[in-house]
Amino acid sequence: MSILIVGTMAFDALETPFGKVDRIIGGSATYAAWAASNFTQPIKQVSIIGGDFPKEEIAALEARGVEFEGVEVIPDGKSFFWSGRYHLDMNTRDSLITDLNVLAQFDPKIPESYQDCDYVMLGNLVPAVQIKVIQQLKNKPKLVIMDTMNFWMDIAMDELKQVLGMVDLLMVNDSEARQLSGEFSLVKAAKKIQAMGPKYLIIKKGEHGALLFYGDKIFSAPALPLEDVFDPTGAGDTFAGGFIGYLARTDDITFDNMKAAVVIGSAMASFCVEKFGPLRMQELTSAEIGARVEEFISLMHVNIETALAVTI
Amino acid sequence: MSILIVGTMAFDALETPFGKVDRIIGGSATYAAWAASNFTQPIKQVSIIGGDFPKEEIAALEARGVEFEGVEVIPDGKSFFWSGRYHLDMNTRDSLITDLNVLAQFDPKIPESYQDCDYVMLGNLVPAVQIKVIQQLKNKPKLVIMDTMNFWMDIAMDELKQVLGMVDLLMVNDSEARQLSGEFSLVKAAKKIQAMGPKYLIIKKGEHGALLFYGDKIFSAPALPLEDVFDPTGAGDTFAGGFIGYLARTDDITFDNMKAAVVIGSAMASFCVEKFGPLRMQELTSAEIGARVEEFISLMHVNIETALAVTI
Numbered sequence: 108m109s110i111l112i113v114g115t116m117a118f119d120a121l122e123t124p125f126g127k128v129d130r131i132i133g134g135s136a137t138y139a140a141w142a143a144s145n146f147t148q149p150i151k152q153v154s155i156i157g158g159d160f161p162k163e164e165i166a167a168l169e170a171r172g173v174e175f176e177g178v179e180v181i182p183d184g185k186s187f188f189w190s191g192r193y194h195l196d197m198n199t200r201d202s203l204i205t206d207l208n209v210l211a212q213f214d215p216k217i218p219e220s221y222q223d224c225d226y227v228m229l230g231n232l233v234p235a236v237q238i239k240v241i242q243q244l245k246n247k248p249k250l251v252i253m254d255t256m257n258f259w260m261d262i263a264m265d266e267l268k269q270v271l272g273m274v275d276l277l278m279v280n281d282s283e284a285r286q287l288s289g290e291f292s293l294v295k296a297a298k299k300i301q302a303m304g305p306k307y308l309i310i311k312k313g314e315h316g317a318l319l320f321y322g323d324k325i326f327s328a329p330a331l332p333l334e335d336v337f338d339p340t341g342a343g344d345t346f347a348g349g350f351i352g353y354l355a356r357t358d359d360i361t362f363d364n365m366k367a368a369v370v371i372g373s374a375m376a377s378f379c380v381e382k383f384g385p386l387r388m389q390e391l392t393s394a395e396i397g398a399r400v401e402e403f404i405s406l407m408h409v410n411i412e413t414a415l416a417v418t419i
Numbered sequence: 420m421s422i423l424i425v426g427t428m429a430f431d432a433l434e435t436p437f438g439k440v441d442r443i444i445g446g447s448a449t450y451a452a453w454a455a456s457n458f459t460q461p462i463k464q465v466s467i468i469g470g471d472f473p474k475e476e477i478a479a480l481e482a483r484g485v486e487f488e489g490v491e492v493i494p495d496g497k498s499f500f501w502s503g504r505y506h507l508d509m510n511t512r513d514s515l516i517t518d519l520n521v522l523a524q525f526d527p528k529i530p531e532s533y534q535d536c537d538y539v540m541l542g543n544l545v546p547a548v549q550i551k552v553i554q555q556l557k558n559k560p561k562l563v564i565m566d567t568m569n570f571w572m573d574i575a576m577d578e579l580k581q582v583l584g585m586v587d588l589l590m591v592n593d594s595e596a597r598q599l600s601g602e603f604s605l606v607k608a609a610k611k612i613q614a615m616g617p618k619y620l621i622i623k624k625g626e627h628g629a630l631l632f633y634g635d636k637i638f639s640a641p642a643l644p645l646e647d648v649f650d651p652t653g654a655g656d657t658f659a660g661g662f663i664g665y666l667a668r669t670d671d672i673t674f675d676n677m678k679a680a681v682v683i684g685s686a687m688a689s690f691c692v693e694k695f696g697p698l699r700m701q702e703l704t705s706a707e708i709g710a711r712v713e714e715f716i717s718l719m720h721v722n723i724e725t726a727l728a729v730t731i
Contacts, residue, residue, distance in 0.1 A: 326718065366722075370721055411716060
């Protein structure tokens with residue numbers, strides 16, 4: 108099954124306790140495409156870039172089955188640029204520079220050749236742009252998932268709530284879930300957010316893993332305990348790419364399969380943070396992914412049936 | 420199999436965002452005994468209390484198979500008293516009052532009738548007192564587990580390291596693991612702490628669950644996502660009691676069974692936080708425990724074998 112991914116393709120300048128890079132490829136759609144393309148191809152990419160976006164990066168993605176018909180190129184424009192510095196805990200960061208550049212004029216057009224996509228991922232973007240994409244879809248997809256951020260809750264809550272009413276699954280981190288719902292308890296937050304539209308909700312908790320909510324069901328997936336988190340940039344988009352890539356590949360959106368997809372997304376994210384930017388994702392092999400998923404299975408596996416009988 | 424539990428039996432005054440109690444039964448050994456006695460009896464208790472410790476609380480524990488021969492009573496003394504206030508996140512708290520009272524003269528004597536215990540839990544106490552207990556054990560137990568806190572790392576690190584060399588398993592929270600090891604990464608922290616003595620390490624992460632380390636193996640258990648955490652007091656001791664109670668009941672200290680014990684401990688802790696003090700533990704039924712463990716199993720269960728074959 109093919110996937111439609113809408114998001115940014117950008118340059119990042121990153122600083123973590125482990126080092127810094129002044130200019131590296133980034134963007135939500137870039138990370139998501141690298142992750143998803145391990146599981147299914149083609150990936151039908153929708154984004155906007157400037158003439159400065161490296162040809163070799165485009166070629167590398169095309170070699171992974173990423174289609175660019177939906178990626179607008181502004182030859183004399185500059186690609187979106189973000190610069191951030193991470194704190195020691197790696198869960199918090201400061202945005203130093205946000206140059207929208209060509210992103211300011213992003214008005215996505217969904218090509219006819221993209222209309223057959225059953226799986227759609229809306230990366231973190233202005234809610235109004237996310238709405239424009241959904242409105243251009245002629246056939247109802249099997250699954251539309253979206254990411255967002257606290258910034259849009261601050262300045263565009265009405266549009267954000269409109270998008271929430273149009274998607275099947277929302278993916279946010281714990282602080283965003285708390286802000287969106289006004290509830291500290293993630294269980295209460297999930298109920299309020301599900302009432303806003305998305306049947307499914309994934310709350311990402313960084314080093315503490317992720318929670319998947321559907322109706323009254325909850326699944327808790329751990330994060331892989333790592334010796335070092337080198338650079339968290341793109342981990343969330345990589346999680347999303349692995350998640351939707353696995354669902355599209357298996358073409359199964361039952362809750363049970365979504366649980367597996369959350370673990371796959373977590374496994375992909377655990378690779379992403381091992382090197383700066385998308386470097387680790389670009390060198391990843393299928394064998395490495397299989398071994399990492401095995402690590403997650405042993406990390407989570409417990410045999411406890413007997414426990415039900417042992418209380419006095 | 421019988422269990423030996425050493426720890427405090429006390430009065431607490433608690434304040435949480437949900438309310439306050441001025442005087443309620445508490446203490447590490449109290450919570451651990453209530454939890455462990457669901458799985459195995461007798462519980463051979465070692466503590467010190469004043470004449471003010473309620474007879475009915477002692478009777479209630481005795482009815483649960485908790486033996487008091489090792490509990491010293493100072494008729495005209497006052498029991499240990501602790502008062503604390505929790506912050507909104509419930510993961511942090513301020514100690515308001517700590518009156519050691521009779522605890523200041525705690526010099527545990529292990530009765531001859533306690534010498535058959537294969538499972539020993541050392542609650543959070545002055546490391547020197549924990550050492551005294553171990554030194555009085557004539558037969559090597561199958562498993563000795565201990566709890567401690569940052570306070571002892573600040574003022575008695577040498578004695579603490581001595582105890583660590585004498586136990587099989589250490590149980591601490593994530594900030595304590597980081598302070599004890601000087602490592603931010605919990606994986607690195609675990610390696611350093613295991614090198615200090617304990618073969619097994621459990622790092623408790625509150626609402627984020629717990630990690631069990633043994634050699635290079637790691638198991639991650641979730642916490643049950645709760646609508647409200649009413650009062651976290653005693654959750655760690657309840658976890659420990661459920662953990663060692665299950666191990667003693669099954670008399671199996673393989674890593675696989677310890678994983679199950681971590682889930683059992685987590686299930687018991689999830690009850691503890693539902694009401695003030697040990698109230699919820701005192702009314703708990705075997706059927707409720709079984710149902711809660713089932714909740715944990717569904718929270719963690721994922722079928723993902725197929726994932727290994729789907730990457731392109």
